[in-house]
Amino acid sequence: MVEALATGKLAASRIDDYLQHRYPLVSKEEKEKLVGDLLPETIEMIKKIGRLEPPILPPEARAKDFEPVELVYDWEIAVNEARRCLRCGIGAEILFQDKCATCLTCLRVCPYHVPYLDASGTAQIPVEQCQACGICVVECPAKAIVLRKPYDRRHITEELEHIIKSAAESKSKPLIIAFCCQYGLFGTGTLASMWRGAKGGIWIVPVLCVAKVETGHILRAFEMGAEGVFIAGCGEQCARENTAAWVRQRVEKVRKTLAQIGLEPERLEAFNLSAADEEPVQALDKFTEKIGGLYLVSVIVQEVKS
């Protein structure tokens, strides 16, 4: 695709040359390859998601007027089509090589086998290979890896702070903060109505892939008064490899810590809601109910103490 664009641009400049009676500049022909090829092991791990055709007008309807035959995508198809994004140039980079302890965590956690050690023993993440899943960013023990786009780096933290502020103003209790995949049911399906707003005390932090949610984000939510936190991925539709397992890793780690603080580990839950699931609403209702119960208990205990 990138090369097609480049070729198109080259063709345009050739036409321009021709129309203006110029000789084409030779150097333009000796362009080096723009993007390196993906490694076979990377290609193997990338999920192949087919194109979704937009709906078209039936022939009877077409005959009557000159309206476009291809209709626009509806919301759900548009979001699912967006899963096919190639994520060019938005991947991870080792921004702080001085912090990097070359622990090889990125090499070991990358589902796509992208990071490598160069001849001098320095870890490298080639930009054109990276699939931007964000797992190494979250797992890097030195915090040396970041996503290349500053917006992507700040996204979850900023959304979380925004939610905390809004929730504090609304004073609805108990506060539940949810990190939800924007591609999943919160972006498209049955739960989309909860988008950016509280419903049943649930405040949604929209994330582009739950694998980017850090333990620090979860702790921050609890610190700022959340009675319960859950992370909801997009289930089997996920365009990535193994994101649910990484979420569970982090959830287990924070749960252990919550228990040591004296908070019930059930306050933190990971859901993997896919469209095929019939009970996403029920699962969430159950969670909300549980948190409500725990909240009541804590209020009573507090009052008994005072």
Add this chain to the structure above:
Amino acid sequence: MIVAEQKPLEEIRRMIAPYPKVLLLGCGTCMTVCGAGGEREVSFVHGALRVAQAKSRNGTHTFSEYTVKRQCDLEFLDPLVDKVADIDAILSLGCGIGVQVAAERFPDIPVLPGVNTSFLGAADEWGVWDERCAACGDCRLEETGGICPITRCTKGILNGPCAGTKNGKCEANKDMDCGWVLIYKRLERLGQLDKMRRYYPPRNFRTIPRPKRLVSKANIDEGGGDG
């Protein structure tokens, strides 16, 4: 590399209880690699302590965090001088060495250990660590095919295997390879099985008295001139 694990949060909270202002000090070398006390873990512990404080509603601690490249050298701690001016205690997520060097660098501030330093080891896979060296000061790896009987054998015997080996596993733990079977296989592969037939005299326990000191520089008399 030195491998450690974080202390339970209860223990950390108990240690820092008397100190209102605590600096969390990470280490960018071994503790980062083993995931016990790098910058990520420093902020994790920081976050967890803040949650604990928010939920117990009676905390008055203020926390700050900093991670140095290597805590076991005094020079790396120099940039901290300003940061610790009004600090009541340092919670070090460095290994036992890091804690002691920090204590030496800042003699007026209590330095508390945030991790339990466990062993010298290597990663088996992400998040799994195995002990590989006991730092015994009397290395026999040449004779044992590059596999250390002191750490890989539960008994640490020099003339193995013992009678407790079964199907290549150790009697102490059925999932654990018998170190001496590993040694045998490796020597077989190298064509050096004759090394199995040798008797190894007891270890040199003279290297054990502590604290050990190693001097690698030549002992040059300073007034000696160029002789």
